[in-house]
Each structure stands twice: as C-alpha cells, then as structure tokens.
Amino acid sequence: MNAQLYPWIITALAILVAVGAGFAALNQPAPPPTSVAEEDAAMLLMHLQSDITVALEALDGRLSHAAYNLGSTGLNDTAARGTLLNLSATDPSIIDCTVSDANGTILAAEPAAYRGVEGAEIGGQAHVRHILATKRPIMSEVITVAEEIPATVIVAPIFTNESRFVGFASIVFRPYDLIAGIADPAANGTPYQVMVVQTDGRVLYDTDPAQAGKMTFEDPLYADSPDLQDxxxxxxxxxxxxxxxxxxADGAETVQKAIAWTTTGLHGVEWRVAVIRVVE
Known part of the structure; x- marks a missing residue:
C-alpha cells in the first residue's frame, strides 16, 4: 500500500469510530452542508451522514403525518387526494404519493399525472408484504415501482380512529435527487468524490452522475478490478x-484511491455513504 495513504486513513478512522458507534448523533438537526475545499474527509463524511439521515427522516415524518390524516378522511376521497398532493410537493425528489388498501391495491395517486397506477396490485412487492404483515413502516431498496420507473418507496400504515388497519400511504422518490441536493454542494470545491450505495452494491449517487444506477459487483467497469471489488x-x-x-478505468494507468465510509438509512434499510480521494 502506498505510504501516503496512512495519514488520511488513520485520521478518518479515528473519527469514524465515533460515527459508527450508532445513529444517536443523527437525531440532532444538522447545519447545511459546507463547500470548503480543505474540509477534512471524515468531517465531510459525518456531515453527509447526518444530512442524508435528516432528509430521510423528514420524508418519513411527513408521510406519517399524512397517514394519520388519511385515517380520518378516507382513502380515496377529495380530502385524501388533497393530502397526497400536498405531500408530493414537500420535496423535489418525490415522484408521487399513493394510498393503498389492506389488500395492496393502489386506490389513489397524486399528482394527477400518476393516476394511471390506480388499481395496480402491488401486494407482491417485498415492502408491501412487510407492512401488510407487521403494520409497521418500512423503506424499500430501489425497485421498479408501479409507475414503471426505478425508485425507492417509504410506506406508513393507516389506522382509523378506532385503531383498525385499513391500508397504507406511500412516498415514491428518487434517491439520487434526494442525495444530490445534499452531496453536490458539500463536495463542490473539495478533492473528494462522494458515493452512496445500497448493501447490494447498487450505486444510488455518485459525484459522477454516469455511475448512478450501476451495480458494483456486476458492471464491467468495476467487475474487472479485483482490488476495487475487495x-x-x-x-x-x-x-x-x-x-x-x-x-x-478504460485501460488507463492504475490510480491509487482511499475510501472512508459510514452508514445512514431508515427503518432498518441501510445505505453506505462514502468519500473517496485520489492519492498521488
């Protein structure tokens, strides 16, 4: 290993020990990400971890509030559609918001451009099976949703005022857009590449947009590099x-890189957040 890697790795590891101890620090509001070129990699990593977690929890909190309201208004009346439409406008990463019944059938979707998914049976999706069985919220990994696009879904149960489970509300969103709003300004002007991946190796975000969506263990760009695979x-x-x-990359000369990573996520689904730098 190149000797120049050690100071950066040791510094990052010292801070990451505290970061990796748990998610307790993530419950505190975080300041907007900074764009200082000299920002230490580990500090950048902690900012990213905290800010992404806050963003996910904000989506989840708004969804939970909407699900509570839907328990009083009904699932597909005018009031319900108003709740979904308002929810869909709360973050630019949101594609649409839906309500499904206790059998996993989509009853309502907003904005209006996505009403074509109404009537779709989604009970076979893993996150839907989870909420129907447990009546507890969950976040999916990136899947092909009923809207026929790759997206992530957060779902929350809907209970009536009599505590009867009647279905669930969903936020369908693009992880890349959610993360980019945080990572783009944070990494701008620094020597660091930022990457966020699922635990199956799917790249959710990269400062190089062309890498988003690639499967780390299958894409030829990565699969032919044993060092990177390890x-x-x-x-x-x-x-x-x-x-x-x-x-x-592409037959060019080998470049030595150092990576530090930690974890964010929601409802037990984990995303790895990483910062990478080239070491001369």
Missing part, C-alpha cells in the same frame, strides 16, 4: 471503515 465488498459488508484500492 474494497467494495468491505463497504457493503461493514457499517463503517476505511480501505485503499487501485483502479484503472
């Missing part, structure tokens, strides 16, 4: 850490 396997298997690897 580091990537650690990233998805371990909740936080540091590593070094060499990577040669």
């Amino acid at each position: 580091a990537a396997r650690r990233v998805v298997d371990e909740r936080y850490g540091t590593a070094a690897y060499g990577f040669a």
Whole structure:
C-alpha cells in the first residue's frame, strides 16, 4: 500500500469510530452542508451522514403525518387526494404519493399525472408484504415501482380512529435527487468524490452522475478490478471503515484511491455513504 495513504486513513478512522458507534448523533438537526475545499474527509463524511439521515427522516415524518390524516378522511376521497398532493410537493425528489388498501391495491395517486397506477396490485412487492404483515413502516431498496420507473418507496400504515388497519400511504422518490441536493454542494470545491450505495452494491449517487444506477459487483467497469471489488465488498459488508484500492478505468494507468465510509438509512434499510480521494 502506498505510504501516503496512512495519514488520511488513520485520521478518518479515528473519527469514524465515533460515527459508527450508532445513529444517536443523527437525531440532532444538522447545519447545511459546507463547500470548503480543505474540509477534512471524515468531517465531510459525518456531515453527509447526518444530512442524508435528516432528509430521510423528514420524508418519513411527513408521510406519517399524512397517514394519520388519511385515517380520518378516507382513502380515496377529495380530502385524501388533497393530502397526497400536498405531500408530493414537500420535496423535489418525490415522484408521487399513493394510498393503498389492506389488500395492496393502489386506490389513489397524486399528482394527477400518476393516476394511471390506480388499481395496480402491488401486494407482491417485498415492502408491501412487510407492512401488510407487521403494520409497521418500512423503506424499500430501489425497485421498479408501479409507475414503471426505478425508485425507492417509504410506506406508513393507516389506522382509523378506532385503531383498525385499513391500508397504507406511500412516498415514491428518487434517491439520487434526494442525495444530490445534499452531496453536490458539500463536495463542490473539495478533492473528494462522494458515493452512496445500497448493501447490494447498487450505486444510488455518485459525484459522477454516469455511475448512478450501476451495480458494483456486476458492471464491467468495476467487475474487472479485483482490488476495487475487495474494497467494495468491505463497504457493503461493514457499517463503517476505511480501505485503499487501485483502479484503472478504460485501460488507463492504475490510480491509487482511499475510501472512508459510514452508514445512514431508515427503518432498518441501510445505505453506505462514502468519500473517496485520489492519492498521488
């Protein structure tokens, strides 16, 4: 390993030990991400972890409030559609918001452009099976949703005033857009690349937009690099850490890189948040 990697890795690891101890610090409101070129990688990583968690929890909190209101208004009347429409306007990453009944059938979707999914049976989707069985909220990984696009879904149960489970409300959103609003300004002007991946290796966000959506363990760009594959396997298997690897893109000369990562997520679904730098 290149000796120049050690100071950066040791510094990042010292801070990551505290970061990886848990999500307690993430419950505190975080300031807007900064764009200072000299910002330490580990500090940048903690800002990203906190800000992304706050953003996910904000979506979840608004959805929970909407689900509570839907328990009083009904599932597909005018008031319900107003609740969904208002919810869909709360964040630019949201594609649409839906209400489904206790059988997993979509009853209402807003904005109006997505009403074509009404009547779709989605009971076979893993997150829907979860909420129907447990009556508890959950976030999916990126899936092909009823709208026939790749997206992530957060669902929350709907109970009547008599505590009877009648269905669930959903936010369908683009993870890339949610993360980009945080990571783009945070990484701008720094020497760091930011990447967020699912634990199956799917890239949710990268400062190089062309990498978003790639599967780390399957895409030829990554699969032919054993060094990168070893580091990537650690990233998805371990909740936080540091590593070094060499990577040669498109037959170019191998570039040595260092990566530090930690974890964010919602309802037990984890995303790895990483910062990467080239080491000369």
